[in-house]
Amino acid sequence: MRRLLLILLSLIPLLGFSQVEDDQNQEVKEFTATVINAQTEFPLESVHVVNLNQVKGTITNQNGKFTIPAAVNDTLYFSYLGFKTQKVRVTNDMFRYGNTEIALTELAYALEEVVVRPYQLTGYLEIDVKNLPVNNAYQYSISGLNTSYEAGNKSPSAVTKVLGAILNPADLLRNLFGKKPRQMRKLRQIKEDDNIRDLLASKFDRETLTELLQLEKVDIEDILNNCNYSKSFIKTANDLQILDAISSCYEEYKVLNRNK
Structure with missing residues (x-):
């Protein structure tokens, strides 16, 4: 009886492995x-x-x-x-x-009161221009690279912004990209499917992106922050623009770390 029990127990891992293999090889x-x-x-x-x-x-x-x-x-x-x-x-x-x-199931939306706060204009151009919010995000294109970088406003020096945009992926994103290599490999597949791209172009909530890449929203924000994308871009871009930004940053990360 004890011998039969030992034989049955020894077969359990094999049965489990067989089940996993069947699941992975589904037609x-x-x-x-x-x-x-x-x-x-x-x-x-x-x-x-x-x-x-x-x-x-x-x-x-x-x-x-x-x-x-x-x-x-x-x-x-x-x-x-x-x-x-x-x-x-x-x-x-x-x-x-x-x-x-x-x-x-249909969503139930509750309309909330919206307060419109217009700019207080004086009629004098020099004064009004100074009072309007300014987007300090800049795009830099580097010779020899196929992408451009939105460096944001982390530093007043344009040179510092450019260098930071190039070096940050190599120095700060190793853990983020390294921990999710399988999800990052999906980037190219996602970009090649027109139906998925159309869906992402209409979305702004990052919900679809988190499902596709199996990343948390905070991971997506960390990636873009460390790639020196501005807060305004991270907040207002649609999911397709966010996907393209992550993809560009990831491709540069791979190039910069190829020999490391």
Whole structure:
């Protein structure tokens, strides 16, 4: 009896390893489903659907239907203006029975009072210009490099800004990039998918980016801060601009650290 128990216990790790291997080798097939309004059950057109695992995107047609490459256990991310974003894990039953419906829930917005504070203009140009806020962010292009840098306003010296923009990724971002190499490799895949790019161009909340890159919002802000992007850019840029900024910084980081 004791010998049988030992044999069974020895097989448990092998069974677990076999299961993990099966999950990793799931076949990628075309997955079709329909997205509907949870309240009305009407189909939703132009919903953005992103497979976070395969880094592929698509949108629903006028009947709410979409088709996207997917494997069992892949996670699909749904985004639609005015509706709550949703993540759905693909199962065997979804492939087996078909006719899968994904219901999205409308967001309830509470309108808040908005106070407009106009600038106090005097009519004298010299005085009014001094009172208006000025964006001190600058873009610098370095000969031999394919990208430019927004150096922000950390230093009054333009030379210091340029040097800081180049050296910061090598000196300060090693841990951030080094800890997330798999997520950083997704950058190129994301940029090559037009549907994902269109989605990111319409988003300003960083929610989709955090899901795609598996980074926290604070990590994204740290990367951009250490790449010397200005606070105004970090705050106002859409998700596609943020993605391009991270990608540019990451590419320069790899070049500067190639021989280290």
